[in-house]
Amino acid sequence: AQSVTQLGSHVSVSEGALVLLRCNYSSSVPPYLFWYVQYPNQGLQLLLKYTSAATLVKGINGFEAEFKKSETSFHLTKPSAHMSDAAEYFCAVSSITGNQFYFGTGTSLTVIP
Amino acid sequence: EAGVAQSPRYKIIEKRQSVAFWCNPISGHATLYWYQQILGQGPKLLIQFQNNGVVDDSQLPKDRFSAERLKGVDSTLKIQPAKLEDSAVYLCASTWTGADTQYFGPGTRLTVL
Numbered sequence: 230a231q232s233v234t235q236l237g238s239h240v241s242v243s244e245g246a247l248v249l250l251r252c253n254y255s256s257s258v259p260p261y262l263f264w265y266v267q268y269p270n271q272g273l274q275l276l277l278k279y280t281s282a283a284t285l286v287k288g289i290n291g292f293e294a295e296f297k298k299s300e301t302s303f304h305l306t307k308p309s310a311h312m313s314d315a316a317e318y319f320c321a322v323s324s325i326t327g328n329q330f331y332f333g334t335g336t337s338l339t340v341i342p
Numbered sequence: 343e344a345g346v347a348q349s350p351r352y353k354i355i356e357k358r359q360s361v362a363f364w365c366n367p368i369s370g371h372a373t374l375y376w377y378q379q380i381l382g383q384g385p386k387l388l389i390q391f392q393n394n395g396v397v398d399d400s401q402l403p404k405d406r407f408s409a410e411r412l413k414g415v416d417s418t419l420k421i422q423p424a425k426l427e428d429s430a431v432y433l434c435a436s437t438w439t440g441a442d443t444q445y446f447g448p449g450t451r452l453t454v455l
Contacts, residue, residue, distance in 0.1 A: 238382075261442050272346070272433060272446035273385070280442055319384050323442065330375070330444065332384030 231256040233320045235333035243341045248292075248307040250336045252320030255301065262303040263321040264294055267335075273319065279303060290314070315340045344368065346447035348434050354453045360422040363450045367415065367436030373397075375444060376409055376419050377433040385433055391417060392439065421452075429454045 236251040254260055261280050265273040277288025284296040290313075294305045303320060317337050323330040347366040355361050367374050372393050377385035388407065390397040393414040402409065406425070411417040421428055431451050435444040 263443075265446075270448070270451075272448045273435075274446070275443055278443060321384075330387055332386070334382075334384045 231258075231260060231322045231324065231331055233262075233322045233331060233333040235318075235320050235336050237336055238334065239337045239339070241339040241341055242310045244312055245309050248305070248310045248314065248338065250305040250318050250320075250338065252294075252303045252305065252333060253301050254303060254320075254322045256322055256324075258324055261323045262294075262296060263323070264288065264292070264303075264305050265319045265321060265332075266290075267317040267319065269316075276305070276318075310338075310340045312340050312342065314338060346434055346436055346445055348432075348447035348450050350450055351448065352451050352453075354455065355424055356455050357426055358423040360420065361424055361452060362418050362420045363432050363434075363452075365417045365419070365434030365436075365447060367417070367434070368445055370438065371436035371445070372414070372439045373437045373441070374411060374417050375435040376417070377435065379431045379433055379449070381430070388419070424452075424454045426454050428452060 232255045234253045263278045264276040267273050277286045279286050279296045287293045292307045317335050319335045320333040374391040376388045379385040388402045389399040389409045391411045394411050409419045431449040433449045434447045437444045
């Protein structure tokens with residue numbers, strides 16, 4: 230069985246500050262891990278993914294995430310927040326077959342000017 | 343490359359009525375998913391198709407929900423009869439066989455009054 234837990238349903242940061250969105254996973258098999266972003270009234274867009282290659286994964290829009298097996302974590306970071314980063318962020322896990330795809334409950338990011 | 347298309351974008355119905363949603367995946371994508379995203383929650387997988395066959399429908403409420411993908415391309419999701427708790431955004435996603443990244447459509451927002 231697989232699942233993800235996103236700590237903090239709402240995160241607020243000042244423009245230019247570090248963004249840190251937390252995700253912990255539970256998986257009985259080596260997982261594939263994903264971060265998706267959802268802007269208002271739009272579908273989900275892939276930010277980045279971990280598929281058992283490099284543990285530090287770089288994505289679009291300056292985001293990156295590090296897979297830490299010992300901590301079962303896959304936290305999303307961005308050094309400097311921009312107003313356009315305000316959105317809902319979802320962590321997701323799947324098996325290597327791509328089946329059994331599970332999303333977390335999401336974290337709403339607010340960027341304060 | 344055209345993305346995943348969904349229609350309608352918005353639908354308002356009264357409880358006990360029927361409703362259908364349509365999805366056209368990205369050309370060449372054999373795998374198609376339907377998700378239900380209730381406000382404030384992450385997307386929940388309802389059904390996964392591989393071509394015109396069902397791979398996983400374990401979380402589909404089969405007493406009222408049905409889905410088909412007769413020719414292995416377009417798909418429809420139907421709710422009959424709708425309940426208040428069916429109010430949600432219904433997302434369609436597609437990908438290539440065995441691929442790990444899903445591509446999402448903009449979703450259909452259903453309101454049941």
